Amino acid sequence: MTMTALPSGIALKYYTESLYDLSLEQISNRRKLSYIQQIAFNRDFGQDVRRFESSEVLKNVYDNLWSKLFSQRKKILKNRSRITFILDYLPEVVLVIISGHIIFNIVDGKLNIGDYIFLSGLLGQLWHSTSGFISSSMEIVENKLRMNNYKSLFKYTNKVEDNGTLELKIVDSITFKNVSFIYPLSEKYALKNICFYINNPEHVAFIGLNGSGKSTIIKLLLRFYEPTSGEILINGINISSYTLNSLRRSFSVYFQDMNNFAFTIR
Structure with missing residues (x-):
């Protein structure tokens, strides 16, 4: 009885893993669907959607993505249903055969009705325990x-x-010495051989085109990234010598791509 349930368990394990792998592959498209939903329900987009008459375009993109995701999942679920439908009947077939054998022995006088009731109940409990074990095992596999x-x-x-040990309390000077930087997954220099010195209480403005590296200078100064080459000094000391907490608390930054959090000030 237990052995006949194993093929169903193996098949369920295979399709559980297949569905999980598919869900990982579909993450990018599901995010696109979620973004289109945000556009549809966010009033901030309403004006532009109507002005450019883009509702039909968004609807078509959404429908195409949803159909693609659904068809991929449907294919796996359809195959799983077909296979498990066949395999789930194996224990039932075995149960019928065993029950028939018991009935034959009762007719033959080797067993009585009490034996039939006892053995049938035992087989039912065995089957339910086995199916429950398989179901629990599939949850464990997915988890x-x-x-x-x-x-x-x-x-x-x-x-x-964060290996620094010094606490930064006052910024008297900032020095960039031949600093170059390339963003991860990029081959283009955002900064190349940048050198400058700022002394407190000077007021300095960096002016340049979009993408010229103005924000990158701030990100390197706050140690969001490490320079590809060169050295950044504060008060004549490499910024890596300061603790990250004290370094970042010494600056007040407002980036152009800021985000508003949906919380009160409290």
Whole structure:
């Protein structure tokens, strides 16, 4: 009885893993769907959607994405239903055969009605326990797949190491010495051989075209990234010698791509 349930368990494990892998592959398109939904329900987009008559375009994009995601998932679910429908009947067939054998022995006088009731109840309990075990095992398999992603996230280490021991209290000077920087996944220099010196209480403005590296200077100064080459000094000391907390608390920054959080000031 237990052995006949194994093929169903193996098939369920395979399709559980397949559905999970598919959900990972569909993350990008699901985010696109979510973004279109945000546009549809956010009043801030309403004016532009009507002005450019883009509602039909957004609807078509949404329908195409949804149909693609649905068809991919439907294919796996359809195959799973077909296979598991067949395999789930194996234990039932075995149960019928065993019940028939018991009935034959009762007719033959080797067993009585009490034996039939006892053995039938025992077989039913065995089947329900086996199916429950398989169902629980599939939940464990799915949860394990999800936990593997969480574990890989926890193993991620920040490339900017907080190894500094000095506390920065007052910024008297800022120095960039031949600083160059390339953003991750890029081959183009955002900054190249930048040198300047700012002394307190000077007021300095960086003026340049979009993408010329003005914001990048601030991000490097706050140690959001490490320079590809060169050195950044505050008060004549490399900024990596200061603790990240004291370094970032010494500056007040308002980026052009700021975000508003939906919380009260309290």
